[in-house]
Amino acid sequence: MALGDLDDLRPVARPSTAELISEQLRSAIVKGALAPGTQLGEAELAAHFAVSRGPLREAMQRLLSEGLLYSIRNRGIFVTELTFDDVVDIYRSRRVIEGGALDMILDGRREHAWRDLAPAIDAMRAAAERDDPAGVSDGDQRFHEILVASATSPRLVRAARTLLVETRMCLGALQTTYPDLHVQVDEHVELRDAIRTAPAEHVHHMLGEHLEDAVRRLEGLQGADGPAAV
Numbered sequence: 115m116a117l118g119d120l121d122d123l124r125p126v127a128r129p130s131t132a133e134l135i136s137e138q139l140r141s142a143i144v145k146g147a148l149a150p151g152t153q154l155g156e157a158e159l160a161a162h163f164a165v166s167r168g169p170l171r172e173a174m175q176r177l178l179s180e181g182l183l184y185s186i187r188n189r190g191i192f193v194t195e196l197t198f199d200d201v202v203d204i205y206r207s208r209r210v211i212e213g214g215a216l217d218m219i220l221d222g223r224r225e226h227a228w229r230d231l232a233p234a235i236d237a238m239r240a241a242a243e244r245d246d247p248a249g250v251s252d253g254d255q256r257f258h259e260i261l262v263a264s265a266t267s268p269r270l271v272r273a274a275r276t277l278l279v280e281t282r283m284c285l286g287a288l289q290t291t292y293p294d295l296h297v298q299v300d301e302h303v304e305l306r307d308a309i310r311t312a313p314a315e316h317v318h319h320m321l322g323e324h325l326e327d328a329v330r331r332l333e334g335l336q337g338a339d340g341p342a343a344v
Contacts, residue, residue, distance in 0.1 A: 132172035135163055139173060143182050143193055144282035145248070150195035154183065180276045182283075196283055201332055204280050205325045211274045212258065212325075213318060215265035220314045227264035228310035234260055235303055242295035250295050255282050257302050261309075284332060291331040301327075 139159075142148040160170050174191055177183040185191050196204075219227045234257035241249025255278055262274040292298045305324055308317045 131169040135173035136176040148193050150193050152193045154191045205329050208277050209325050215262045215270050218265035230260050231306045238299045242299050
């Protein structure tokens with residue numbers, strides 16, 4: 115085959131070392147392995163990942179830009195601690211973005227979204243059956259990722275990505291407000307079914323109530339524990 119015949123082929127994208135490190139750090143943050151307020155030491159992390167400090171710094175810069183890390187001059191880099199005001203801002207922003215995704219879904223993509231959301235519901239239900247709060251939270255996040263992706267708008271997906279990662283940092287606390295994990299699952303089942311058949315205004319109302327309920331539950335934790343970070 116002549117090289118000229120390869121014009122329609124594109125190079126296969128391979129993740130860089132910095133991208134792989136940032137993915138692992140991001141996962142550790144959202145799952146609580148790196149707790150809010152934790153200081154990240156360059157030397158220790160470079161040794162852990164067996165890399166030079168160059169790609170590590172690039173990876174950390176990515177998470178700084180996402181708001182998952184913050185820097186204090188002459189002190190270092192730390193895992194972000196979310197205040198309750200941050201939580202309110204996150205959920206309000208999600209309502210705008212996910213509401214926009216809903217508009218696009220309700221305009222001809224209801225059945226696609228309903229079908230695509232099924233695996234997230236199945237994962238949440240299975241986690242609830244084995245009494246696995248973290249698994250339910252993972253399924254919760256996946257549900258909302260799929261919801262936005264179902265709108266087939268790359269820009270909405272990019273806009274939602276950091277908000278959903280920040281939300282996952284809240285879900286460890288949120289899951290303690292559900293004595294019965296099946297209640298959390300049922301909320302998502304009802305929203306999925308509404309997306310398939312309910313009037314658009316009702317679906318938007320359900321989404322808004324779903325997100326507001328999370329804020330109210332986290333606010334209740336704050337009231338019980340004092341004004342600490344989530």
